[in-house]
Amino acid sequence: MAHAHSVKRYKGLMDWLTTVDHKKIAILYLLSGGLFFAIGGFEAILIRLQLIKPMNDMLEAQTFNELITMHGTTMIFLGVMPIVFALMNAIIPLQIGARDVAFPFLNSLGFWTFLFGGILLNLSWVMGGAPDAGWTSYTPLSSTMYSPSHGVDFYTVGLQIAGLGTLIGGLNFLATIITMRAPGMSYMRMPMFTWASFVTSAMILFAFPAITVGLVLLTFDRVLGANFFNVDGGGNPVLWQHIFWIFGHPEVYILILPAFGIISEVIPTFARKRLFGYSSMVFATILIAFLGFMVWAHHMFTTGLGPVANALFSISTMLIAVPTGIKIFNWLFTMWGGQVKFNTANLFAVGFIPTFTMGGVTGVMLASAPADFQFHDTYFVVAHFHYVIVGGMVFGLLSGLHYWWPKMFGRVLNETLGKWTFWTFAIGFHMTFFVQHFLGLMGMQRRVFTYLPNQGFDTMNLVSTVGAFLMGVGIIFFTINIIKSFMQPKGCANDPWEDGRTLEWTIPSPPPEYNFKQIPLVRGLDAYWKEKAAGNTEMTPAEPIGPIHMPSPTIIPFVMSVGIFIAGLGLMFSGEEFSSSFMSFIFNNWIVCGLGLLITFGSMLMRSLFDDHGWHIEPEEFEEEGYKHG
Amino acid sequence: MTVDEQNKHQLVNQRHRHEGPQKHIVAFIFSIVLTLIAFAAVGAGGVNPAFTIIILLVMAVLQVFVQMGYWMHLKDKGHMIPIIFMLGGFFVAGTAIITALSWMWW
Amino acid sequence: MANVHTEHGNGQLPQYPEKATLEGRNKILAFWLFLGGEAVLFGTLFATFLTLRNQTNEGPTAAELFSLPLTAAATFILLVSSLTSVFAIQALHRHKVKELITWLIVTVLLGIGFLALEIYEFYEYMHLENFGMTTSAFSSAFYTLVGFHGAHVAFGVLWIGVLIGQLYKKGLTVVTAPKIYVSAMYWHFIDVVWVFIFTVVYLLGKVG
Numbered sequence: 001m002a003h004a005h006s007v008k009r010y011k012g013l014m015d016w017l018t019t020v021d022h023k024k025i026a027i028l029y030l031l032s033g034g035l036f037f038a039i040g041g042f043e044a045i046l047i048r049l050q051l052i053k054p055m056n057d058m059l060e061a062q063t064f065n066e067l068i069t070m071h072g073t074t075m076i077f078l079g080v081m082p083i084v085f086a087l088m089n090a091i092i093p094l095q096i097g098a099r100d101v102a103f104p105f106l107n108s109l110g111f112w113t114f115l116f117g118g119i120l121l122n123l124s125w126v127m128g129g130a131p132d133a134g135w136t137s138y139t140p141l142s143s144t145m146y147s148p149s150h151g152v153d154f155y156t157v158g159l160q161i162a163g164l165g166t167l168i169g170g171l172n173f174l175a176t177i178i179t180m181r182a183p184g185m186s187y188m189r190m191p192m193f194t195w196a197s198f199v200t201s202a203m204i205l206f207a208f209p210a211i212t213v214g215l216v217l218l219t220f221d222r223v224l225g226a227n228f229f230n231v232d233g234g235g236n237p238v239l240w241q242h243i244f245w246i247f248g249h250p251e252v253y254i255l256i257l258p259a260f261g262i263i264s265e266v267i268p269t270f271a272r273k274r275l276f277g278y279s280s281m282v283f284a285t286i287l288i289a290f291l292g293f294m295v296w297a298h299h300m301f302t303t304g305l306g307p308v309a310n311a312l313f314s315i316s317t318m319l320i321a322v323p324t325g326i327k328i329f330n331w332l333f334t335m336w337g338g339q340v341k342f343n344t345a346n347l348f349a350v351g352f353i354p355t356f357t358m359g360g361v362t363g364v365m366l367a368s369a370p371a372d373f374q375f376h377d378t379y380f381v382v383a384h385f386h387y388v389i390v391g392g393m394v395f396g397l398l399s400g401l402h403y404w405w406p407k408m409f410g411r412v413l414n415e416t417l418g419k420w421t422f423w424t425f426a427i428g429f430h431m432t433f434f435v436q437h438f439l440g441l442m443g444m445q446r447r448v449f450t451y452l453p454n455q456g457f458d459t460m461n462l463v464s465t466v467g468a469f470l471m472g473v474g475i476i477f478f479t480i481n482i483i484k485s486f487m488q489p490k491g492c493a494n495d496p497w498e499d500g501r502t503l504e505w506t507i508p509s510p511p512p513e514y515n516f517k518q519i520p521l522v523r524g525l526d527a528y529w530k531e532k533a534a535g536n537t538e539m540t541p542a543e544p545i546g547p548i549h550m551p552s553p554t555i556i557p558f559v560m561s562v563g564i565f566i567a568g569l570g571l572m573f574s575g576e577e578f579s580s581s582f583m584s585f586i587f588n589n590w591i592v593c594g595l596g597l598l599i600t601f602g603s604m605l606m607r608s609l610f611d612d613h614g615w616h617i618e619p620e621e622f623e624e625e626g627y628k629h630g
Numbered sequence: 631m632t633v634d635e636q637n638k639h640q641l642v643n644q645r646h647r648h649e650g651p652q653k654h655i656v657a658f659i660f661s662i663v664l665t666l667i668a669f670a671a672v673g674a675g676g677v678n679p680a681f682t683i684i685i686l687l688v689m690a691v692l693q694v695f696v697q698m699g700y701w702m703h704l705k706d707k708g709h710m711i712p713i714i715f716m717l718g719g720f721f722v723a724g725t726a727i728i729t730a731l732s733w734m735w736w
Numbered sequence: 737m738a739n740v741h742t743e744h745g746n747g748q749l750p751q752y753p754e755k756a757t758l759e760g761r762n763k764i765l766a767f768w769l770f771l772g773g774e775a776v777l778f779g780t781l782f783a784t785f786l787t788l789r790n791q792t793n794e795g796p797t798a799a800e801l802f803s804l805p806l807t808a809a810a811t812f813i814l815l816v817s818s819l820t821s822v823f824a825i826q827a828l829h830r831h832k833v834k835e836l837i838t839w840l841i842v843t844v845l846l847g848i849g850f851l852a853l854e855i856y857e858f859y860e861y862m863h864l865e866n867f868g869m870t871t872s873a874f875s876s877a878f879y880t881l882v883g884f885h886g887a888h889v890a891f892g893v894l895w896i897g898v899l900i901g902q903l904y905k906k907g908l909t910v911v912t913a914p915k916i917y918v919s920a921m922y923w924h925f926i927d928v929v930w931v932f933i934f935t936v937v938y939l940l941g942k943v944g
Binding site: 102172179205207208209210212224225226227235239242243608611 | 758765772773776781783791793869870872873876877906911915
């Protein structure tokens, strides 16, 4: 069976550009997600600085609009999503006992399209102004009449490309989880993080095509002069709101479900108890996903949909509190009676519970349509979604990063610095956003670039800004911790927490290229814990030792994404009048756009024509990688 | 290819010949009939529009069953996951369409 | 992944070559998932069209514009191509490469015929009826929905065309079989979308 195909192995930068290894792609996602997270964070600091005192003139209104738009868009699509994808990539194949994802090529393609989409969006800062219509880009504000610069074009095209990458990634995880599970791992034996990722990926699959259409329509309105949202031509701006939120509301559950999954891994590990109510957790996750597609119009209560629609969406929204409540109680019961260890990963996980619950409670308040008429477009809403996204998602991510860092990089993060990270970030977070509830109730509107003095807003805005800086300090502690960890040598134990429950802790940290020398046999939920309880130190293998087939590295995904990037730029500037006649010629005649598409489809053709036979790792090569037990 | 293998190959081919084109031609004729009914309902005129719309939708849904069930093999065993995900897709598509009909204009 | 044969070596082709390898099965499964996503994509486009179909902005209306014989011809062509695509897959299961290629070529030709009708239709509307992308919200929605479907057909034609070339060069193997199977699934799905387009856009347009 061992056909020795010679394969070109790259080193250095080329290795990273051509890799199809899920663990390296995870690191690429983490790096680029971290970069965009830093950019979004910097934008947040600028926003808070502008609002530190009444009638501040540090920023102009236009710049402020661009900052809030880019802060929201960057954080959601380019910061948090890729970090989720980093953890999913790094951990899911390990948790299900697989050697890679189902489609390593698509995995790489998904990453590069996401990255080029993100780069395109952020290029707007230096190419004539960032998008300024809010992260929701409501029409007519985002029409060419009110946003004449190319800002919103960068938004539509950049998000379109990045969204394509996300969709490809989601599809890949679905196929991976359905088909690549180790023998014995039935659906109801999958770890909760895998379950959450599975459901999240399904939501990505069903939600992202909607925004694809929305963005196409907006692009056609802006570039081709179509009339979808243009009232003069018979269009309807409410259509954009519906399409955006049919995608947008599932999107926020796409953000939070992986965090639920992470918390459900961290809490049992550090409580040394199995997760309370595993099957109800699975059920609740699916129910949240299902209900998540039926609540979108609660973002539009004040649009004027009428009492029937408002009542319906009010009720469906409140229903979501039920499965979410089940989850909260399950986490609490998991800790109850356990030997809880409060290290950094667990601090973030435990801190998540009350913080997220507060965000959930304001969510139920907002779900009440009559009350929402008061809350709508005030800082109360800003406080609510930051409690669920930062207090939920980001806490979850930081927990997961501390927890799985040893597995990803073979180095444990420093606990002292970790605790500083937690306390500064958590206190900073509550300082920033707790007061915003009251600012909103007192009538401070969101998205305003300044406010008048002596309305009772002054002190709380100052507190909020100081809190934002404290959160920044927390992130700096985390960065120092990362840098410090890379100054130690690699090589922590397979199971550095000693209480690991799932398959990823049975293999070296970081895992070898092929993950598992032998695919393990899974004999129950929490497969590794089960073996530990039976007195075994390792998993029973489900196959004999043999040569391992590996996919070949390839540059094609990178080239394809460059092609899409060029096509996107060509589309955006197709109607532009350039000072150079040559530039006008190639853009106005769709030559640039066509060239980009040619590169993309040409690469696709190459991929189809030339089969990838892959290559094999022979058993003799296993030992070099060092299979340590600990 | 040994004689034995050739024989097996023959057998396999024999078995496959049973699944001839007849079944699919019947499905095809069925779908053509459905299409004709739909076009006739509109082309004939004079029929109550509300009734016509119901006929059109029923014909379309039956067509989908022919295409997806028979020609895309969804009726066969081992298609649980595809069915779940197609239904998921249709469900979300359905919410968008219901929205378009209910909450877009007032 | 040690158990994956991408080479068929001296062994004969398995009964269902498209499902013989893990890669093949993964491809088919993932394509189903992708079609679930495509259903949402077209669902949203249909929702857009249904919202805007009476917003003619004093331009031509659906009833004035559409011609039922043209739509019927296009529908017939696409339905027949669905049948020929089924025949292609049956030939694949019987390992009859020549027959398979013939049916695929017929499918592609029918696809090209459909596209030709659509291009002719769009040309008529744009140049004779003064019905362009910018005319009204109805026109924007019409061109986007029907155009998206047309672009899918065009992609399918190119895709199956490339696969025919691969069949000539590489023959029917466990690598080429899943590709052909998946392209047939795609083709049927396009047909399903067209069923809704001729119903919702053309017939409903005539009903009013």
